[in-house]
Structures are given as structure tokens and as C-alpha cells.
Amino acid sequence: MADADMDPTPETPLTTPLDALHRALGARMVPFAGYAMPVQYPAGVLAEHTHTRARASLFDVSHMGQVRLSGSDPAGALERLVCGAMVGLNPGRQRYTLLTNDDGGILDDLMVANTGDGLFLVVNAARKAADIAHLRAGLPDVAITVLEDRALLALQGPAAAAALARGAPAVSAMRFMDARAVSLLDIPCFVTRSGYTGEDGFEISVPAAEAERLARWLLDQPEVAPAGLGARDSLRLEAGLCLYGSDINTTTTPVEADLAWTIGKARREGGGFPGAEVILAQLRDGASRRRVGLRPEGRAPARAHTEIRDAGGAVVGEVTSGGFGPTVGGPVAMGYVPTALAAPDTPLTLTVRGKALPARVAALPFTPPRQHRG
Amino acid sequence: MTTLYFTEDHEWIAVDGDVGTVGITDHAQAQLGDVVFVEVPEAGRDLNRGDEAAVVESVKAASEVYAPVSGTVTEGNAALAETPAMVNTDPLGEGWFFRLTLADPSELDGLMDQAAYDAHVAGLD
Numbered sequence: 001m002a003d004a005d006m007d008p009t010p011e012t013p014l015t016t017p018l019d020a021l022h023r024a025l026g027a028r029m030v031p032f033a034g035y036a037m038p039v040q041y042p043a044g045v046l047a048e049h050t051h052t053r054a055r056a057s058l059f060d061v062s063h064m065g066q067v068r069l070s071g072s073d074p075a076g077a078l079e080r081l082v083c084g085a086m087v088g089l090n091p092g093r094q095r096y097t098l099l100t101n102d103d104g105g106i107l108d109d110l111m112v113a114n115t116g117d118g119l120f121l122v123v124n125a126a127r128k129a130a131d132i133a134h135l136r137a138g139l140p141d142v143a144i145t146v147l148e149d150r151a152l153l154a155l156q157g158p159a160a161a162a163a164l165a166r167g168a169p170a171v172s173a174m175r176f177m178d179a180r181a182v183s184l185l186d187i188p189c190f191v192t193r194s195g196y197t198g199e200d201g202f203e204i205s206v207p208a209a210e211a212e213r214l215a216r217w218l219l220d221q222p223e224v225a226p227a228g229l230g231a232r233d234s235l236r237l238e239a240g241l242c243l244y245g246s247d248i249n250t251t252t253t254p255v256e257a258d259l260a261w262t263i264g265k266a267r268r269e270g271g272g273f274p275g276a277e278v279i280l281a282q283l284r285d286g287a288s289r290r291r292v293g294l295r296p297e298g299r300a301p302a303r304a305h306t307e308i309r310d311a312g313g314a315v316v317g318e319v320t321s322g323g324f325g326p327t328v329g330g331p332v333a334m335g336y337v338p339t340a341l342a343a344p345d346t347p348l349t350l351t352v353r354g355k356a357l358p359a360r361v362a363a364l365p366f367t368p369p370r371q372h373r374g
Numbered sequence: 375m376t377t378l379y380f381t382e383d384h385e386w387i388a389v390d391g392d393v394g395t396v397g398i399t400d401h402a403q404a405q406l407g408d409v410v411f412v413e414v415p416e417a418g419r420d421l422n423r424g425d426e427a428a429v430v431e432s433v434k435a436a437s438e439v440y441a442p443v444s445g446t447v448t449e450g451n452a453a454l455a456e457t458p459a460m461v462n463t464d465p466l467g468e469g470w471f472f473r474l475t476l477a478d479p480s481e482l483d484g485l486m487d488q489a490a491y492d493a494h495v496a497g498l499d
Contacts, residue, residue: 046410047408300413300431331411
């Protein structure tokens with residue numbers, strides 16, 4: 001027996017402020033984006049996934065980059081690098097957007113919150129260094145502070161609000177994508193009502209020195225159990241959310257990735273972001289391919305890089321994320337197909353271990369979105 | 375009388391005469407985590423020692439199961455198609471993968487017994 005997709009072992013992995021807690025909880029630690037991260041706890045990926053959808057789970061996402069932008073007009077400046085509308089983002093609100101390159105490719109996907117006195121960004125761990133260099137080069141008029149001394153916790157699931165409100169009643173009034181400073185256990189935190197599981201939930205930026213105390217308090221709440229990167233991946237896949245480096249990268253545009261909804265009206269009309277020429281042309285004329293959901297028939301999962309073939313047997317694309325969806329109860333995947341084959345229910349085949357596995361294009365998300373839209 | 379042998383890759387084979395039953399060890403299932411899909415070989419397939427004989431997938435990853443010895447498959451465990459989690463709950467029992475007729479029983483000499491395998495696993499930690 002041999003593992004097909006083990007990560008190569010890096011030199012010395014970085015650790016998050018919750019490293020000791022993960023080990024005390026019996027987590028299996030794996031290298032991920034240069035960090036030692038919990039892939040699962042003793043309950044296992046399936047139980048952690050199911051618990052998140054039924055109750056609430058605590059994820060350590062401290063490996064992600066937290067960056068503060070300030071100055072006279074950080075939102076106006078950031079619009080030079082992202083395709084989303086930042087100028088219209090009100091204080092106390094957060095938005096999902098994309099850093100693009102001159103070819104219209106995606107450099108990273110990120111969250112941007114307006115803190116009233118600036119912007120608070122959360123970027124992917126694997127892209128952190130590149131993003132910060134890109135921001136510094138492209139925004140000389142903005143003060144850029146990397147918040148190295150903060151952890152990031154994600155509390156996700158239908159019971160997340162009830163659990164968190166015991167420590168901070170104010171969070172009950174927050175809607176999806178609200179962002180505000182909140183005191184939790186007398187710890188100054190910055191909380192957004194967001195996440196990457198398709199469930200209601202919160203992301204909590206907390207000073208590193210207080211992260212374990214807060215995490216332990218959250219885990220003491222009866223609804224809450226720890227969950228690792230394994231469940232985070234199956235949850236976001238079922239929710240139809242992109243993993244940078246797999247589903248989106250510098251060769252995929254926001255339109256191809258079915259993320260054109262992140263481009264606000266003003267940006268569609270005004271452009272002024274890297275790759276706008278390519279992206280706006282695709283918005284107008286359509287792109288040649290699109291990211292879609294895929295439901296393989298039967299039980300065999302189709303993993304990333306599986307070939308997608310049309311009914312005639314020609315290779316038309318590739319799976320970018322795929323696996324078993326515990327809530328769906330079967331295999332689920334995402335990948336790129338020609339736009340002509342992107343309609344739901346289009347029959348395709350996936351080449352798994354040399355065999356043609358029948359599959360159909362499926363609407364995303366695979367599971368109903370349950371964010372708290374208020 | 376059944377004798378249990380193990381490979382370094384965490385397969386077990388229970389041999390009775392020239393019939394072997396193959397599965398993966400408790401250590402292997404624990405490492406894999408929740409098994410969600412198993413593909414077993416069909417009866418009649420000839421396997422050489424070390425061939426990829428079966429596939430086991432957890433939520434996170436796909437892994438190959440290799441033939442511990444050469445032989446001809448007589449039966450795959452059809453129950454695993456419906457209940458792959460048996461690999462987790464009973465890896466050395468109901469979670470077996472396939473049976474084969476051994477082509478060359480002397481190949482068993484290259485495998486480990488329980489004590490040697492336990493030491494092998496202990497050395498991995």
C-alpha cells in the first residue's frame with residue numbers, strides 16, 4: 001500500500017500559535033504551505049465534516065496571511081490590483097476579491113474588510129509572501145503592515161453563532177460578511193461573519209499570545225469540536241469554493257473560474273485593474289471554458305488532474321478538485337470544461353485509473369449555502 | 375491452519391494451503407482515515423508480486439494495494455463496494471480485499487510475521 005499524494009517534507013515547518021493545542025488534542029500534523037497544520041483530530045475527517053454541518057467546528061487558519069492597509073485612500077489604491085469594488089465597501093463590511101495579473105490570471109483570492117480606519121486583508125498561506133511583495137510594489141502610497149503576531153480562528157457551522165455569542169453577544173447581530181472589532185474574554189479580536197465551508201460562521205483574528213486561551217474557551221462550548229484541514233477541504237469543495245493553486249491560478253481568469261460576480265458594476269465599466277482588457281472582453285464575449293461542478297456516477301472519487309472527456313471521447317479539460325463529499329454522500333469534483341459543455345446535466349466522462357467513469361455537470365454549490373444573510 | 379504474513383507496505387496475507395486472503399493492516403487503515411471507496415480485482419486476474427491489485431480511497435487520498443505474492447485472484451470482496459468503512463472497522467476480518475491462489479508459496483519467505491511487522495510499525499513512529 002502506498003500513498004499517492006503525500007506532501008514533500010519541507011525543512012523545518014513553521015508553527016501556528018495553536019501548535020501545542022493541536023498536539024494536545026491528538027491532531028495528526030502535516031506540512032501545508034510551509035506550516036505544520038492539523039489535517040485531522042482523532043474523530044477523523046468524516047466526523048469533523050459532519051459535525052461542522054450539524055453543529056460547529058473550530059479550525060485553525062493562522063497560517064493565512066493577515067495584512068493591514070492604511071493611508072489616505074487604501075481602498076482606491078487597492079483597486080489598482082484587484083478586480084473587485086473596494087471604494088464602495090462600507091465600514092464594517094467585508095468582500096471576497098481577486099488579485100489579477102496583466103494577462104487576466106488570478107494571483108490570489110482574498111478577503112478584504114473595511115475597518116473604518118483602513119483595510120484588513122486575509123490572503124492564502126501559500127501566496128502570502130508573493131502577495132505582500134506584490135502589494136508593496138503596487139501600492140507605494142499605502143502603509144502595509146503584516147500582522148505577524150495574530151492568529152486566525154474559524155468557527156463554522158449552524159451553532160457557531162450561539163456558541164460565540166456566549167462570549168460576545170454583539171456577534172448575534174452580525175450578518176454574513178459583516179466585520180467588526182469584538183472583545184472576547186476581554187481579548188481585543190477582529191471578527192468577520194464569514195468562512196469557507198458554506199455554513200454560517202465566523203473568522204476571528206486574535207493576538208497570538210491569547211489565541212490558545214480563546215481556542216480552549218471555544219472548544220469548551222458544548223456545540224464546538226476541533227476540525228482540521230481535511231474537513232476544511234471537503235467542506236469547501238461541497239460548497240463549490242475555489243482552492244487557490246488547484247481551482248484557480250495565474251492561468252485561469254475570474255470569468256473562466258465563474259468568479260465574475262466578484263467584479264462590481266463600477267469595475268466592469270471603468271476597468272483599471274490588471275488584466276482588465278482580457279477580463280472585460282471575456283465578460284462581453286464569453287470565455288472559451290468555465291469552471292463547473294461534476295458529479296461522477298457511482299462511488300469512485302475523481303481526484304485533481306483527472307482527465308475530462310466529452311461524449312465522443314475527446315479530452316476537453318481536467319478536474320481541479322475532487323473527492324468524496326460526506327454531506328452529498330458520494331463523489332464530487334470541480335474542473336474546467338469548454339463553455340459549450342458547461343450546462344448542468346451535460347454528460348461527460350472522467351478517466352479514473354484508465355477507465356471512463358460517467359459523470360455529469362452539476363450546479364454549484366453541491367450543498368445548500370447556509371451563510372447568515374440576515 | 376492459517377498463517378498471517380505482512381508486507382512493509384502494510385498489506386497482510388492470511389495463507390491456508392495455497393489460498394491467500396489479502397487486506398490492509400490496522401496501522402494502514404488508521405493512517406488512511408475514513409475509507410470511502412475500494413476497488414478490488416476481479417476473479418481470474420493474474421497478479422505478480424508487487425502489482426497494483428486494489429485501490430483504497432479515504433476522504434483525502436487514493437492509495438494502491440499491492441499483491442504481497444504472485445497468484446490468480448479467485449474472489450474480490452464485493453461487500454466493500456457498498457460498505458467501504460469495513461476496512462476501518464474490521465481491517466483484518468470483514469475488511470479483506472481479495473483472495474488468490476498462490477503461484478509460488480516460497481515467495482512468503484520474503485514477508486514478515488506479526489512480531490517483525492509490529493517492530494516495523496514501531497520503527498516508523
